[in-house]
Amino acid sequence: MSSVLVRSLLDSAAVASLGSAELNQLIPQGRVTDLLATLALRLQQADKLQQVPPHARRHLESAIVVHRKQRQDLAYEIKWLRRALAPTGQPLVLLKGAAYLQAGLPWAQGRMLSDIDLLVPAHAIGAVEAALNASGWQSGTLDAYNERYYRKWMHEIPPMAHPGRRSTLDLHHTILPPTAAPRVDASLLLRDIQPVQEGLFTLAPADMVIHSATHLFHEGEFRHGLRDLWDLDRMLRDFAGQDPDFWRHLVPRAEQLDLLDSLFHGLNYSRQVFGTPVPSSVVSQAENWRRRLRKPLMDFLFTRALQPDQPECRRPGTALALNALYVRSHYLRMPVHLLLPHLLRKGWMRHFTQPADGEPVAGKQGDK
Amino acid sequence: MQTLGGLSGHALERGLRDGRLPLCVGPYVYALQTDQSRVIDGIGLLYADFPLAAADDFVDYRIALRQRGIVSRLRRQVDFYFDHQRPFAPVHRDTAYASLEWGMNWCVSTGANEYLKLHAAVVARDGVAVVMPGVPGAGKSTLCAALGLSGWRVLSDEHAMIVPGTADVIPLYRPVSLKNESIQAICSFAPDAVFGPLSRDTHKGTVAHLKADLDPASHDTRPLPARVMLFPKYAKGEPQRLSARSRTESFIVAAFHSFNYSLLAKTGFRAMQALLDAVQCYDLVYHDLDWALRNLDGLHRQVGAG
Numbered sequence: 292m293s294s295v296l297v298r299s300l301l302d303s304a305a306v307a308s309l310g311s312a313e314l315n316q317l318i319p320q321g322r323v324t325d326l327l328a329t330l331a332l333r334l335q336q337a338d339k340l341q342q343v344p345p346h347a348r349r350h351l352e353s354a355i356v357v358h359r360k361q362r363q364d365l366a367y368e369i370k371w372l373r374r375a376l377a378p379t380g381q382p383l384v385l386l387k388g389a390a391y392l393q394a395g396l397p398w399a400q401g402r403m404l405s406d407i408d409l410l411v412p413a414h415a416i417g418a419v420e421a422a423l424n425a426s427g428w429q430s431g432t433l434d435a436y437n438e439r440y441y442r443k444w445m446h447e448i449p450p451m452a453h454p455g456r457r458s459t460l461d462l463h464h465t466i467l468p469p470t471a472a473p474r475v476d477a478s479l480l481l482r483d484i485q486p487v488q489e490g491l492f493t494l495a496p497a498d499m500v501i502h503s504a505t506h507l508f509h510e511g512e513f514r515h516g517l518r519d520l521w522d523l524d525r526m527l528r529d530f531a532g533q534d535p536d537f538w539r540h541l542v543p544r545a546e547q548l549d550l551l552d553s554l555f556h557g558l559n560y561s562r563q564v565f566g567t568p569v570p571s572s573v574v575s576q577a578e579n580w581r582r583r584l585r586k587p588l589m590d591f592l593f594t595r596a597l598q599p600d601q602p603e604c605r606r607p608g609t610a611l612a613l614n615a616l617y618v619r620s621h622y623l624r625m626p627v628h629l630l631l632p633h634l635l636r637k638g639w640m641r642h643f644t645q646p647a648d649g650e651p652v653a654g655k656q657g658d659k
Numbered sequence: 660m661q662t663l664g665g666l667s668g669h670a671l672e673r674g675l676r677d678g679r680l681p682l683c684v685g686p687y688v689y690a691l692q693t694d695q696s697r698v699i700d701g702i703g704l705l706y707a708d709f710p711l712a713a714a715d716d717f718v719d720y721r722i723a724l725r726q727r728g729i730v731s732r733l734r735r736q737v738d739f740y741f742d743h744q745r746p747f748a749p750v751h752r753d754t755a756y757a758s759l760e761w762g763m764n765w766c767v768s769t770g771a772n773e774y775l776k777l778h779a780a781v782v783a784r785d786g787v788a789v790v791m792p793g794v795p796g797a798g799k800s801t802l803c804a805a806l807g808l809s810g811w812r813v814l815s816d817e818h819a820m821i822v823p824g825t826a827d828v829i830p831l832y833r834p835v836s837l838k839n840e841s842i843q844a845i846c847s848f849a850p851d852a853v854f855g856p857l858s859r860d861t862h863k864g865t866v867a868h869l870k871a872d873l874d875p876a877s878h879d880t881r882p883l884p885a886r887v888m889l890f891p892k893y894a895k896g897e898p899q900r901l902s903a904r905s906r907t908e909s910f911i912v913a914a915f916h917s918f919n920y921s922l923l924a925k926t927g928f929r930a931m932q933a934l935l936d937a938v939q940c941y942d943l944v945y946h947d948l949d950w951a952l953r954n955l956d957g958l959h960r961q962v963g964a965g
Contacts, residue, residue, distance in 0.1 A: 311715045319721065319742040346688075346717040353772040360922045514744075601743060 294604050296320035297564060300330055300521065303337035314347045320599035324517045327351060328358035329401035336400075358401050365389055368407060368458050373490050375426035379418045382492050384410040384484050386463065386502065390493040391522065394485075398525035403518075406450065406459040410494075412481060413464040420448060420462060428453050428460060436636065466502050467509065470625035473549040480548070496530040496537065497544045504557030505550050511620025513596040513613065517564070520597050523557050524565035531568075538569075542576045555582050560593050592616050664707030675699050678723060681712035685820070685831035686880055687771075688712045689763060692723040693755075695737060701756045701855040705834040705870050710878055720766040724755050741766060750861075757858035757866040760836060764817050767831070768918050774820040774829060775930040776918040781814035781828050781885075782806045784959050788828045789887040790819045790938065792916045795863075798893025798945070801841040805948045806955065807871030808849040814883065816871075823923070823930035826937030827882035834868035842867045848948055886962050888913065888938040889955075895946045901954045902942050909940040 295313045299306050309317065321327035331351035334340040343351060369383070376383050386408035391399035411419045420430065428451040441449045447463040465477035480502075484492040494502055500523065507519040531537045545554040555577040561567040562574075595612035598604040621630055663682060666674065674680035676699075678692025693699060712718075723740040726732050727749075736749035739762045746765075750758045768776070779792035780803035793799035800816045807813040813832055820829040834855060837845055842865065845852055853870040872878065888909055910931060914920045920927040939962065945951040 311717060315718055323742050323744055344717065346719070349773045350719070350770065353770055356772040356919075356922060356926075360924060363924065 293564065294320055294599055294601075296324065296326065296330070296517070296599055300326065300333065301565065303334050303339045306334060306339055307342040314344065316601065316603055318347055318350045320601050320604070321354070322350075323514065323601060324599050325403045325515050326401075326518050326521065327354035328403060329518070329521065331355045332358070332401040355401070358403060361404055362392060364456075364458070365392060365404065365407070368453075368456065369393060369491065371426065371453075371456075372407075372409075372460075375422055375428070376419065379415060379422045381411050381415050381419055382484065383490060384481065384492045384494070386410050386466075386494065387506070390487075390499070391526075393491060394487040394493050396526070396529065398529055399522075402522070406461055408461045408463060410463050410466070410477070410481065412478065416448065416462065416464045420451075423451060423460070423462070427455060440633065466505055467550075468624050470629060471509070471623055473552070475548055475550065496526070496534065497541050498548075500526055500530065500541065500557070501545050501548060501550050501554055505553040508553040508556040508593075509620060509623050511617040513616065514600060516597045517599060520557075520561055520564055524561045524567045527558075527561060527567050527569065538573050542573060545577070551577055552582065556589065556593065559586075559590075560597055563590075563594065564597055592619075660710040662707065663703070663709050663711055666711075668703070671703050672699055675702060678721070679714070681714070681716055681718055682706060683710040683712050683878070683880075684763070684833060685815075686829055687719040687767070687831075688716055689766075690718045690721045691759070692721075692725070692740075693759070694725045695752060695755050697752070697856050698724055698755050698759055701759075701868070704853065705855045705868055707870075708872050708878065720763070720770075722759070722762055722766070724759050724762075726752070754858040754861045754866075756856040756868070757836075757861050760834065760866075760868055763833065767818055771820070772919050772922060775823055775920065775923060775927055775934070777819040777821065777913055778817070778916040778918060779819040779913075780816045780835075781819045781830075782811045783814055783828075783883050784811050785963060786883055787887075787959070787963060788814060788883040788885040789889055789955070789959075790828065790885045790934075791889045791891055792819070792913050793891055794916070796893075797891055798841075799891050800835055800837055801844055801893065801948070802891050802943075802945075802951060804835045804837060804841070804845050804852075804869050804871060805848055805952060807835060807869070807873060808845070808852060809952055810874075812874035812876055813871045818918070819885075821885070821930055821934050822882060823926050824933050825882075826885045826934050828885050829882050830877075830880060832872050832877050835871045836866060836868055838866050839864045844948065845869060885934060885938050887958065888935070888940045889943050889958075890941070891943045891945065891951075893946060894944050897944050897946075899945050899947065899950055900942070901958065904940045904942050906935050906940055910935045 295309065295317045299317060321330050327350065331340065331354050334343065334351065340348065340351065373383055385393055388402050388404040389407045391402055430449055430451050438449060446465045446468045447461050451460040451462060465475055467473055467475050480494055480498050483495040483498060485495050487493050493499065503519060503523050503526065507516060510516065542551065545551040558569045558574055558577060562569050591608065592612045592615055595606055595609045596616050621634065675691060675693055678690055680691060682689045682691060691702065721742060724737055727738045731749055735752045737752045737755040738745050738749045739747050739758050741762065777790065777792050779790050780799045782789050782803055791799045791802065803813055803816045813835060814828060814830040815832060816835040818831050820831055822829065855868040858866045890912065914931055920931060923930065943951060
């Protein structure tokens with residue numbers, strides 16, 4: 292049985308018949324997955340929001356307010372980013388949530404953001420960082436170890452923040468850590484970028500799907516996992532409807548980027564959770580004996596992780612699956628001879644630098 | 660309507676341990692769960708007059724305070740949970756009660772955008788509300804507590820919830836939070852005042868909560884019109900005064916002390932405008948609580964007459 296959140300996302304008409312026990316699950320499920328505004332706007336568009344009882348509805352409406360402000364702030368921030376990047380001659384390439392919203396993709400209505408992700412060529416990262424610094428973005432203050440770790444091993448530099456506008460920015464030069472097994476050629480992604488507004492770009496549709504899947508299935512923390520899978524379901528439906536050749540090119544492109552493992556997971560779980568109409572020929576094209584062999588284990592892990600983190604959605608083995616996926620994410624990020632010293636070091640640092648009592652822990656920057 | 664105080668000690672304890680005690684706080688329902696006996700005692704004392712919601716009512720905020728795992732037990736730490744997530748680092752169990760109150764505030768501060776929310780205490784007399792915004796340390800809670808113990812109704816010591824387009828304030832009474840010297844000040848002001856558990860060495864120093872729902876209408880959920888916006892400032896060295904201040908400047912300060920003024924964008928601006936159009940604005944500089952109370956009574960008579 293899928294969660295009441297998934298059912299309500301897929302079928303707006305279903306919310307009218309929810310009982311009080313289900314409404315009591317729906318709002319927390321939407322809150323913890325950050326899908327509340329998405330749900331609210333879908334209901335509003337289907338003219339079903341008014342059918343939600345007022346006590347639950349006010350939480351949905353409240354989420355719409357937060358989303359609207361984020362959208363407005365994003366557009367404003369983009370204006371400054373465009374200006375900041377102009378002297379470098381680099382195109383402004385947005386990734387993930389900011390890209391979906393700025394491209395005006397209809398299904399991205401309600402998508403919440405935690406930061407803005409940019410992609411620039413590796414050779415230009417110094418120039419772009421300097422240009423951003425000159426326009427007021429500050430590179431995050433990290434301790435020496437974390438700083439070195441980011442600069443040497445990561446696919447992004449430490450998060451940058453604009454103190455005046457309180458925005459955060461992740462500057463990527465590729466989409467996976469260079470130490471990860473897939474050999475991703477980020478220049479392929481940059482070659483196919485699509486203009487969405489004057490001087491503003493996103494990845495091409497297939498690349499957007501592949502990146503979204505790559506990000507989700509290399510993740511170690513699944514609080515927003517269901518939201519990211521929802522993105523994937525929506526974009527697959529949207530892009531396949533726009534371009535009859537979309538499915539034909541998807542698997543070869545993932546192969547070219549060395550990211551077929553992630554795409555395979557993406558297609559599978561999007562189908563399993565949201566019933567995405569992926570042609571079976573595409574799934575079998577993405578499959579090989581190794582993936583087929585691993586599938587039962589992966590199914591065990593991901594069907595548990597890609598659920599709202601609420602008691603009613605837990606199944607036997609959920610805690611085990613979440614722990615295993617956390618370890619897996621580190622293992623995917625770097626080979627064991629780099630990973631072990633890193634984890635020991637992190638464990639040591641965490642043990643001796645406890646956060647102060649009652650300090651917020653969510654949204655802490657720069658912790659890898 | 661059944662109140663929390665109407666439960667037997669056993670039913671209260673079991674309800675809180677199981678997380679099956681839905682509590683009505685203004686327009687919201689909180690479900691609280693805890694395994695901490697100090698917290699249970701505090702809730703039993705300070706929330707005795709709060710109405711209980713029906714078992715199948717919609718719960719707005721599900722909160723828990725409990726120990727997790729063996730390490731946190733050894734460290735005597737307690738975790739705060741909202742929606743079964745832990746948004747904050749654990750705290751020492753002796754300060755768990757203060758964390759509960761902060762956590763309950765935090766739920767409203769980060770959600771509830773159906774209202775314009777000012778960081779302000781709100782009191783009322785004869786159906787007329789006074790909104791008192793203020794920076795932490797300005798003495799708004801102290802004043803609010805003293806007023807609550809002197810015949811005024813406390814609507815909130817933290818959130819002024821304004822219905823956009825009106826000057827109506829939604830009551831959201833919860834125990835009044837007092838810090839450091841304010842605790843002693845109120846103890847001497849009203850020696851028989853009822854306080855919850857004392858939390859020492861928190862990031863805000865020593866904190867205690869006062870039971871201030873003495874007015875029989877304290878848990879009435881109907882909105883009240885605001886007629887006065889008062890900016891209290893506790894200052895020992897300065898001459899005491901109650902003086903009119905400009906609406907424009909009050910608008911700016913109130914907006915600055917709002918939780919969601921900018922989040923609400925145009926709605927926020929219009930809501931603040933409607934509120935400021937309806938209130939008279941005053942500064943209150945005080946160091947003697949009795950003096951402050953006398954002057955507020957005078958102000959109330961004057962506004963009530965006008």
